[in-house]
Amino acid sequence: MLVRTYQKRVYYLIRKMVIDHDDADDLTQEVFIKIHRHINNFREDAQLFTWIYRIATNECLSFLQRKKRRFFLPIGDLVEELSSKVDNSPLVSGDEIQKKLQKAILQLPEKQRLVFNLKYFDDLPYEQMAEITGTSIGALKASYHHAVKKIEEYLENH
């Protein structure tokens, strides 16, 4: 029941971070398995959705770190690899400008990318984002503002 309720939100949050469907599939499964294992630790005062999102974001960031370490990838190479998946994957649709937007988002540092996705695509309030990321509301607002500026610059120059 829990999986059916949250699977799409969790999957698309992860997918936007890792781009590849197979990676997103693996991570989504891992997230729900972890949720199942640790559901007893869930505190009633925290929103279930916030708690699930926090697990999902941690899984994403850990996965990207592992990927860089395992293949000794510099940041630029990872961005290049993910951008290439946006262009070539049969499971990515959308017109040119939407793909360009995704590639612009990929230029951001991972945590800023996460902040941008949570605000821009999921339209989460800053209070909820602060609970998920463990960052202050002020820092999140500044991070999102800078992210928008960088993306618009990228769109103008590419």
Next chain:
Amino acid sequence: MKDLNDIPKKEIFEVPDGYFEHLPQVIQSRITKPKKQERPYLQVVVRYALAIVIAFVVLWLWFGPSKQQTAEELLAGVQAEELIQYLNETGVELDDIFSSLEIDEVEVDRIEEEVFGLFPEETTLDEHILQQL
């Protein structure tokens, strides 16, 4: 295009057909699957046998012969009487042996003293050898 608001928000990432219909079952099967499968008997036996072999090799290396002995060390373990008997049997003259060795006079004196010390003072090595014949 510069303004982010000009781009329509659209989900461009797609999933294979039926993905979200099957995902709960996939996760459920992973959750209910036993964490560890029972290890086959042979695998356990091989694992323990390997551990014993490794332990044996380590013990042998630790307590076994420490190193190869040199020719000098081997020769030092042979009794002088046995050496003399060998020389008698093979007919090798002492002079031949001394001539093949690169030793100084001090060393020769030390050897002689060591060898002659085995016998009565009035007996020379040559005499002793002759007595053995």
